[in-house]
Amino acid sequence: MKARRTWDIFCSVVDNFGDIGVCWRLARQLTSERGQSVRLWVNDLASFHRLCRRVDPARELQIVDAVEVRHWGVPFPQVAPADIVIEGFGVRLPDAYVEAMAARSPHPVWINLEYLSAESWVDGCHGLPSPHPGLPLVKHFFFPGFTFATGGLLRESGLTEARDAFQSDPAAMTAFWRSLDLPQGGALRVSLFCYGNAALPALVEAWSSDRLPVVCIVPEGKALTQLSQIAGQRIEPGSRIELGSLSVAAIPFLDLDQYDRLLWACDVNFVRGEDSFVRAQFAARPLVWQAYPQDEGAHLNKSAAFLARYASALGTAAGPVYCAFAEAWNRESADVGKYWAELRCHRDALAAHARNWAGNLAAGGSLAIKLAEFCEDRLKYPVF
Ligand code: TRH
Numbered sequence: 001m002k003a004r005r006t007w008d009i010f011c012s013v014v015d016n017f018g019d020i021g022v023c024w025r026l027a028r029q030l031t032s033e034r035g036q037s038v039r040l041w042v043n044d045l046a047s048f049h050r051l052c053r054r055v056d057p058a059r060e061l062q063i064v065d066a067v068e069v070r071h072w073g074v075p076f077p078q079v080a081p082a083d084i085v086i087e088g089f090g091v092r093l094p095d096a097y098v099e100a101m102a103a104r105s106p107h108p109v110w111i112n113l114e115y116l117s118a119e120s121w122v123d124g125c126h127g128l129p130s131p132h133p134g135l136p137l138v139k140h141f142f143f144p145g146f147t148f149a150t151g152g153l154l155r156e157s158g159l160t161e162a163r164d165a166f167q168s169d170p171a172a173m174t175a176f177w178r179s180l181d182l183p184q185g186g187a188l189r190v191s192l193f194c195y196g197n198a199a200l201p202a203l204v205e206a207w208s209s210d211r212l213p214v215v216c217i218v219p220e221g222k223a224l225t226q227l228s229q230i231a232g233q234r235i236e237p238g239s240r241i242e243l244g245s246l247s248v249a250a251i252p253f254l255d256l257d258q259y260d261r262l263l264w265a266c267d268v269n270f271v272r273g274e275d276s277f278v279r280a281q282f283a284a285r286p287l288v289w290q291a292y293p294q295d296e297g298a299h300l301n302k303s304a305a306f307l308a309r310y311a312s313a314l315g316t317a318a319g320p321v322y323c324a325f326a327e328a329w330n331r332e333s334a335d336v337g338k339y340w341a342e343l344r345c346h347r348d349a350l351a352a353h354a355r356n357w358a359g360n361l362a363a364g365g366s367l368a369i370k371l372a373e374f375c376e377d378r379l380k381y382p383v384f
Contacts, residue, residue, distance in 0.1 A: 003376065006037045006082035008108075010072065012091040013044035016292075020048050021068030021275035023088045024067075025154050029368040031066040033157055039082065041072035050216040051256045064194060065248065073213065084109045084375045086230045087139075101246040102135040110137055111371070115154060116144040116153075116274050120190050120304040123149035127374065142374065144367055146309060151374075152365035153278055160358075161188070163284065166264050176261050180217075180251050181238065187213035187247065189345070192223045193276050194290045199329055202337035217266065220253045267347070270329075283357035285348040286325055314353050318346035 007030060011023035020042060030036040042048050045057040054064050060071045076094035081101045085108045087093055101108050112130075144149045166172050177184045190207075194200070205225070207214045218224045220237045227234045227248055235241055237252045254262060259276070261364040262284035263269050271280040272290040289306065291299035298327040307326055311319045325343045328335040343350075 002034055002372075003379075004035055004037055005084055005375070007039065007084045007086065007378070008082040009038060009040045009086040009088065009095055010091050011040065011042045011088040012072070013042065013047045015274060017051060018273040018275045019046075019088055020294075021051060022154065023086075024048070024051060024256070025156070025275070026086070026113070026368055026371070027067045028065050029154070029156050030372065033368065034372050035084075037068075039068040039070055041070050043072040045069075046070055052251050053255055062152060063186070068295075081108050083113070083379060085288050085373075086111045086112050086113050089115060098132075098137070100137065102132075102137050106379070106382055107137055109375045110139045111142050111375065113371075114139055114141055114143045116278065117302050118146050118309050119301065120305070123147055123310055126150045127196060130256065138379070140373060140374070146361075146364050148364055150364055152367045152370050153281075153361060154275075154367045155282060155364075156359070156368075158301070159282055163260075165259060165266050167284075173265055176265055180249075180262075182215070182217070182249055182251075187215045188268065188347075189266045190214055190216050190268045190270065191262050192216050192218045192270045194270055196221045196222050196226055197290060197329065198332035199334060199336045200226055202334035203329075203340065204230050204243065204246065206337040206340040207246040210245050210341060210344075213245045213247070215249055217249045217251060217262065219259070219262075223270075224250055248324050251317065267351075281354075281361060284355045286347075286354045289327055290351075291330055299328075302329055303327065310357065313356065315349060318349040318353070321346060 009023050009027055011020055013020050022218060023040060023042070027038045031038050043057060049057045050056045052064065055069060056062055060073070062069050072206045075341060078096070081104050085093070085101060090112055101110065122143045122145045125141060126145065126149060128141050130139045130141065144151050144153055157247055161366060171358050174184055186261055207216065213256070218227060231243060231248065233241065235248060235250045237250045240247060240249045240378065247269060258282070263280050263285065267286060269280040269285055269287045270290070271277050271287055273292050277289050280289070289303065291300050291302045303326065309324050314322055321339060321342045325336060325339040328339060
């Protein structure tokens with residue numbers, strides 16, 4: 001019998017969607033699969049609403065999928081801290097709340113949920129404690145990752161079955177494309193979710209002049225804005241433009257579960273950041289990842305670490321060209337245009353590999369379950 005613990009998850013949306021995507025997935029899974037009592041504090045409910053339409057941006061307190069969703073405003077209300085406190089991605093907790101944590105008996109388990117990286121140092125840092133400099137509290141670092149020594153990846157139970165059922169059901173696929181007002185069949189379907197990328201014009205050029213027709217499906221956002229600039233015309237969500245062999249289909253920003261279906265339905269997915277990156281891997285379709293651009297090229301190390309893992313089983317033909325393309329995409333180099341024609345010749349190998357990769361991802365374990373167990377151990381055997 002699992003203990004029903006209370007959780008406070010703190011999420012600060014800065015300028016993108018990954019933080020709330022991850023925190024929302026975690027909150028949902030802890031309640032639905034572990035029966036936990038979760039309160040999710042979010043500073044920006046409007047961004048949250050774009051991922052989950054049932055969230056009302058105007059409400060300070062609401063219950064969504066059994067999660068208590070609270071607006072994280074200023075001043076922060078006086079509340080009793082939960083058994084387990086999660087700060088999403090190093091966000092700073094309200095001072096009064098931290099003081100209340102120190103005054104509580106027993107002290108809450110305090111976790112900093114970190115960003116995902118495939119770099120090997122993560123294995124040694126996952127789970128490390130960091131004592132508070134002035135209060136009797138210890139924070140633990142919890143790292144998602146690809147090996148069993150890390151916290152694993154967020155994966156709800158039933159994900160593989162739901163994906164396989166969708167991908168093997170032509171009627172479901174047709175209904176999905178119809179819901180987006182897009183016809184089915186014919187061209188290679190590519191979804192595009194990226195940061196502004198100086199390599200995009202070269203990729204668009206390669207797609208438009210290729211003999212293989214490509215439909216590029218782009219949710220509203222930075223990629224669509226850049227595509228509009230490249231095309232020299234504003235492309236509205238719901239509209240479609242033709243550029244030689246390339247057809248650009250602009251769609252609205254989808255909610256989280258519909259976005260999953262887009263990843264499941266496309267032949268290739270360009271993704272970014274953290275959460276879409278993970279979901280594209282679980283989609284079992286070839287992916288190209290753009291790491292969140294950081295100063296001094298730290299994102300290039302992240303991309304290289306992932307490629308070293310991902311491409312190792314791709315074989316000597318497809319592996320090098322896949323890596324060359326993905327590196328060029330992250331370096332924002334026009335070389336992507338040069339590599340595209342070669343890359344798409346390896347479509348079958350890439351598709352087979354994506355399927356195997358998705359199957360092997362379970363090796364690192366399920367993040368929500370590992371996190372719940374990690375916290376339960378610390379509640380049973382507290383440090384202070
Ligand atoms: O939005 P992001 O760029 O978020 C990033 C990353 O988390 C990064 O690590 C962090 O440092 C930075 O923010 C501040 O990319 P990410 O992580 O893929 O998050 C996008 C979320 O949006 C993901 O949960 C999927 C969701 N999404 C939809 O729900 N519908 C859509 O149509 C699209 C395109 C995305």
